[in-house]
Amino acid sequence: MSMKHPGTSAIETKGLWGAYKWLILRRLSQAFFLALFLVGPISGYWLVKGTLASSLTLDVLPLTDPFIFLQSLLAGHVMETSAIIGVLILSAAYFIVGGRVYCSWVCPVNVVSDSASWLRRRLGWKKTGIKLPRQSALWVMAGVFVTSFVSATLVWEFFNPVTILHRSIVFGAFTTVAFIAGVMFLIELIGGDRIWCSRLCPVGAFYGLIGKVSLVKISAKNRKACNDCMDCYAVCPEAHVISPALKGEKDQNGPVILSGDCTNCARCLDVCSEHVFEFSLRTKNTMDDVRPFEGDADKDSTKAA
Amino acid sequence: MTQTKAKQKTVSRRDFLGNAAKGACGVGLISLALGAAVREAEGKLPADAIRPPGALAEKDFLSACVRCGLCVRDCPYDTLDLADLGTETVTGTPYFNARKIPCEMCEDIPCVVACPTGALDKSLTNIDDARMGIAVLVDHENCLNFNGLRCDVCYRVCPLIDEAITLERSANERTGKHAVFIPTVHGDKCTGCGKCEQACVLPDTAIRVLPERLARGKLGEHYRLGWEEKRKLGKSLIEGQHIIDLPDRGYSAPAQTDTGGYKGFKP
Numbered sequence: 001m002s003m004k005h006p007g008t009s010a011i012e013t014k015g016l017w018g019a020y021k022w023l024i025l026r027r028l029s030q031a032f033f034l035a036l037f038l039v040g041p042i043s044g045y046w047l048v049k050g051t052l053a054s055s056l057t058l059d060v061l062p063l064t065d066p067f068i069f070l071q072s073l074l075a076g077h078v079m080e081t082s083a084i085i086g087v088l089i090l091s092a093a094y095f096i097v098g099g100r101v102y103c104s105w106v107c108p109v110n111v112v113s114d115s116a117s118w119l120r121r122r123l124g125w126k127k128t129g130i131k132l133p134r135q136s137a138l139w140v141m142a143g144v145f146v147t148s149f150v151s152a153t154l155v156w157e158f159f160n161p162v163t164i165l166h167r168s169i170v171f172g173a174f175t176t177v178a179f180i181a182g183v184m185f186l187i188e189l190i191g192g193d194r195i196w197c198s199r200l201c202p203v204g205a206f207y208g209l210i211g212k213v214s215l216v217k218i219s220a221k222n223r224k225a226c227n228d229c230m231d232c233y234a235v236c237p238e239a240h241v242i243s244p245a246l247k248g249e250k251d252q253n254g255p256v257i258l259s260g261d262c263t264n265c266a267r268c269l270d271v272c273s274e275h276v277f278e279f280s281l282r283t284k285n286t287m288d289d290v291r292p293f294e295g296d297a298d299k300d301s302t303k304a305a
Numbered sequence: 306m307t308q309t310k311a312k313q314k315t316v317s318r319r320d321f322l323g324n325a326a327k328g329a330c331g332v333g334l335i336s337l338a339l340g341a342a343v344r345e346a347e348g349k350l351p352a353d354a355i356r357p358p359g360a361l362a363e364k365d366f367l368s369a370c371v372r373c374g375l376c377v378r379d380c381p382y383d384t385l386d387l388a389d390l391g392t393e394t395v396t397g398t399p400y401f402n403a404r405k406i407p408c409e410m411c412e413d414i415p416c417v418v419a420c421p422t423g424a425l426d427k428s429l430t431n432i433d434d435a436r437m438g439i440a441v442l443v444d445h446e447n448c449l450n451f452n453g454l455r456c457d458v459c460y461r462v463c464p465l466i467d468e469a470i471t472l473e474r475s476a477n478e479r480t481g482k483h484a485v486f487i488p489t490v491h492g493d494k495c496t497g498c499g500k501c502e503q504a505c506v507l508p509d510t511a512i513r514v515l516p517e518r519l520a521r522g523k524l525g526e527h528y529r530l531g532w533e534e535k536r537k538l539g540k541s542l543i544e545g546q547h548i549i550d551l552p553d554r555g556y557s558a559p560a561q562t563d564t565g566g567y568k569g570f571k572p
Contacts, residue, residue: 046378053397054373054421062421068371072422075368083371083421139328143335147343150336153367155343157397163372164390167397171374176390 004121006234007271014273022266029105037170051167052106053157054083062086067206068163071148071156091210097264099211103197103204104237104265108165112181113197116188117237126234129192132199134240134261141202161196162203194237198261211260218264219256219280220246224293226276232268242268246276254285351393352515354400355497357385358408358435359417359425363516369424372397376416376425382409385416403499403514408437410464410498433465438497439520440470440490444511453477453485459501459512460488469494470501488512492521 010019017024037055040046049056054064064079064086072079079087094102104110120126147155157163161180168176187196197204220226223246232246233239241259248254269277280289350356350363357376360366376399377385384406388394399416401408410432417425429435440459442448449456450472463470470488477483488501490512499514534542559567 040378049378049419050373050375050421053371054375056375056419056421064371064421072368072371077365077369077423079369079422080420080427083423086421133327133331135328136331139331140335142328142332143339146332146336147339151340151343151347152364153343153347154371155339157372158343158347158395164396167372167374167387168390171377171387173389179390 004124006121006231009229009273010231010271012273019270022270026105026265027111030108030111033106034108034166034169037166041170041172051163051170053163053167054086061089063090065163066091067203068154068157070206071144071154074145074149075152075154094207094210094214096215098214098216098262099207099209099260100204100263101216102207103201104263107162107203108169109162109184109197109201112184113188113194113237116185117194119189120193121234125189126193129190130195131192132195134199136199137201137205137208140200141205144202156202160203162201198238204263208260211262212258213282214260215282216264217256217258217280217282218262218266218268218277219284219289220248220276221255221278221280221289222274222276222291223247223249223255224290225274227274229273231271231273232277235267235271237265237267238262249290252287254287255290256280256282256285258282258285347395350395350400350516352519353402353404353513354388354394355403355408355437355499355514355516357399357401357416357425358410358414358432358437358496359420359427359429360437361424361426366424367395367398369422370398371422371424373421374399375419375421379415379419381411381415382406384408401499403438403497403502404510405503407499407503408435408496410435410496433494433496435496435498436517437499438514438516439492439495440497440499440501440512440514441520442488442490442512443515444507447507448488448511449506450486450488453479453483455486456506457486457488458504458506462500462504464498464500465494465496469496 007019036048036057037051040049047058049059052065053068054062056062062082062085064083066087069079069083069087120128144156161184165177165180165184168174168180184196188194192199220242226246232242236242238259238261241257241262244251244253244259245255245257264279266277266279269279347367356363356366357380361369372387374387374397377387384401385399386401388396388398388400390396394400412432414429414432414435417427417429420427442451442459445451457472460466460470460472468491470490472486473489474484474486477485497514501512502510502514505512531542561567
C-alpha cells in the first residue's frame, strides 16, 4: 500500500500469480514478438522476415507500421500495395485490441522504460525530473509530420529508438542494442517519470490516437469496491487515465477507461486486491455496467436509481 | 438504462486560444529541432556505400525506405547490409561495399522483389538496367594495365565484358614498341555491381564504383558533337555553305600507307 511497494496487499489476497499475472503475460508477449523475428536469423527458418517497421510473415502476411507509412506519404512517397495492405491489417488489429497495446505488449523499449520506472519508485524518485505537459508527445508527433512533409524524408526513422533497438537486436548489432537500451534507461530514470514513453515518443502518441476509438478497453467495473489504496495510480504508466473511470461515479461517468493514453498494460488488474479492474469493451460503458457493490445494500440501491 | 454523461467542461475563448497558441509553438519548436537534426544526420551517402539495385535517387530513397531489412534478408550473397548507428550512412538503410562483397546481379533481383515500399523500384526487371553507380578507374598511376602489363582482371570479371568495360589499345610511350590496354568503363552500360572493384589485384583498388554524382561529368545542353550530328544527318552539316578551309601552314601530312594509316606511326 505504499508508493514504493504497490501491490503488497494484492499479493496477500491474490497470491504471487494473481498479483503478477498480467505483468508476466505482458513480458511473455514482448518476448514472443521478439522471438518471432529472431527465429529466422537464428535457425534459418524464416517465420518472420524484417523488423517492426515492415515485415513479412511466412512469405505471405505483410505488416507495415502505420506511423512510418504516414511519414512516407507526407514525404511524398506512395508505398507499394503490399505495404499498404500491411498498414491496413496492423491498423485494424490495433483498432480492435487497443492502440497503445503496441507500447505495452510489443515495443521493446517498454521493458527498459518499465525497469527505469520500477527503480524510480524504489528510489523514491517518482516526483523528480522534468515535467512535460500531457500533450507534448502529440506535439512531437505533429512536428514529425510537419518536418517529414517539409524535408521530404522519414524524419522519425533517424531517431526512433523503438525501430533502431528492434532492428539492432534482429540484425545482431549488439553494441547498438546496449547503447540504445542504456540511453533510454537513463532518459527514463533521470529525465522524469515515463518522460520518453508517455511524454515524448510520437509513436506512442500516434497509437494513442488509434486508442481513442479502439475496442478493447480496461473497465473499472467493480469500482464500488475500491478502497482507495492508490496502488493502481502508483503502477500506471499513464496515471491520469484512471480517475475519470474509477472516480466517475459522482459525474455519472461510465466505468471504462476511454483515454487513448491507456496502454492496456493491465498492471492495475494485477495490483488491485479488490478486483476493481477487468478487460472490457468500449461499448460497455453505461452506469448499468458498473457492478453493484456486494455486501453494501445501501450503495447498491443508490446505483439502481 | 442510465446513460453516462461526460462532464461538460466549458472552455473559454481565452483558454482555447491560449492552448492553441501553446500547441502551435510546441509543434513549431519541435519541428525546427527535428529539421535541424535531420539535416545533420542526413548528410550525403559516403562514396563507398552503394545502394541496392533499383534504389530511387538518394533523396527519394530516404522518403521511401522504412529500414525494414527485407532486401538484406533476401540477398543470396550477403552483399547487402543495414547501416548501423554511428556510421556515415543513414541508420538502418541498406547498402553494400563493393570491395568487400559486390552485387552478383541476380537475374530475378530478389532484393527489389522483397522491397515492400518501392524504395527499390519494381520497374527494374532486367538487372543489366540497374545503375547502382559507375565504375571509375581512379588511379592511372598504379593500375597495372596503365603500366603496360596485361592484368585485365577488372575487364575479365565484368559481367558485361566488352560492353561495360572494354580494353582500349594505345601506344606504350615508355617502351616505344608495345601497346597498353586501357580498361575503359562505359557509363551507359556499367551497372555499378562492383565486381571489378572487388577483383582489382592491387592492395588498394585502382578501380572503384562511385555514385553517379561523383563519377560523371555532363556535356552542356547546347553542345553538339560535329561527328555525331554528321552521322545523324548522313552528311556534313556545313556542306555547301561556302565555308573557307584555310590552308594548313607549317605542317605537312606524313606519307600514307596502303592501308590508309600514316607512315612512321607506331601504335
